[in-house]
Amino acid sequence: MGVTCVSQMPVAEGKSVQQTVELLTRKLEMLGAEKQGTFCVDCETYHTAASTLGSQGQAGKLMYVMHNSEYPLSCFALFENGPWLIADTNFDVLMVKLKGFFQSAKASKIETRGTRYQYCDFLVKVGTVTMGPSARGISVESQDSLMPLKVPKSGRLGGSVG
Numbered sequence: 496m497g498v499t500c501v502s503q504m505p506v507a508e509g510k511s512v513q514q515t516v517e518l519l520t521r522k523l524e525m526l527g528a529e530k531q532g533t534f535c536v537d538c539e540t541y542h543t544a545a546s547t548l549g550s551q552g553q554a555g556k557l558m559y560v561m562h563n564s565e566y567p568l569s570c571f572a573l574f575e576n577g578p579w580l581i582a583d584t585n586f587d588v589l590m591v592k593l594k595g596f597f598q599s600a601k602a603s604k605i606e607t608r609g610t611r612y613q614y615c616d617f618l619v620k621v622g623t624v625t626m627g628p629s630a631r632g633i634s635v636e637s638q639d640s641l642m643p644l645k646v647p648k649s650g651r652l653g654g655s656v657g
Contacts, residue, residue, distance in 0.1 A: 497638055497639035497640060498638070498639050499636060499637070499638040500636070500637050500638075501634060501635070501636045502634070502635050502636075503632055503633070503634060504519065504632070504633040504634070504635050505633075506632070506633065511630075512623055512630040512631075512632065512633060513623065513630065515633055516609070516621060516622075516623055516633055519621050519633070519635070520610060520612075520621055523612050523614060523619060523621070524612075526614060527614065528612035528613060528614035528619060529612065529613050529614075530610060530611070530612060531611040531612060531613050531618070532610075532611050533564070533608070533609065533610055533611065534563075534564050534565060534607075534608070534609060534610075534611050534620050534622065535562075535563075535564040535606065535607070535608045536561065536562070536563045536564070536606070536607045536622075537561065537562050537604060537605070537606040537607075538559050538560070538561045538604070538605050538606075539559070539560050539561075539599060539600075539603060539604045540557055540558070540559055540560075540599070540600040540603035540604075541557070541558045541559075541560060541590065541597040541598060541599055541600065542555045542556070542557055542558075542597070542598060542600055543555040543556050543596065543597060543598075544594070544595055544596055544597060544598050556574060556575050556576075556577070557574075557575040557600075558572055558573065558574050558575065558597060559572065559573045559575075560572050560586065560587070560590060561573070562584070567584075568583060568584060569581055569582070569583065569584070570582050570583065570584050570585075570586040570587065572586065602626070602627055604626070604627075605624065605625070605626045605631070606624070606625050606626075607622040607623065607624045607625075607634050608622055608623060608625070609621045609622025609623060609634075610622075613640070616639055616640055617637050617638065617639055617640060618636075618637070618638045618639075618640045619635065619636070619637050619638075620634075620635070620636040620637075621633070621634075621635050622634045622635075622636075
């Protein structure tokens with residue numbers, strides 16, 4: 496594990512989202528980055544059902560349920576200003592059964608799809624952010640991919656002195 500940074504990239508002036516993504520990927524390839532496949536992250540927003548709110552005027556809480564192609568057997572959930580959890584992919588089935596407590600927000604699914612690149616010691620992901628059928632922006636994620644320190648078989652670090 497290393498440090499990961501996710502940034503929103505501005506769309507180039509006079510260009511579309513897709514044209515800007517193509518421009519970024521061409522620049523990465525010109526620098527010598529190698530394609531490593533594709534990725535997809537999606538997020539669906541749920542809100543607490545009206546029946547669970549005790550008093551009038553009380554604001555409902557939001558919960559975000561995410562899937563990541565890097566972790567195909569897992570589902571991630573984050574409560575607004577609260578705890579988070581990692582579950583298996585059947586968590587979506589559980590959310591359907593909890594519709595009395597949580598309801599899917601209308602047209603709230605957001606998705607990022609793109610290409611993974613390896614550049615020196617970094618994994619770089621450039622993706623198009625979509626909400627419904629329309630492109631909304633560009634995300635760039637960079638992660639250092641330094642390998643963990645290997646301990647020699649002797650169990651000691653460094654060479655022998657003497």
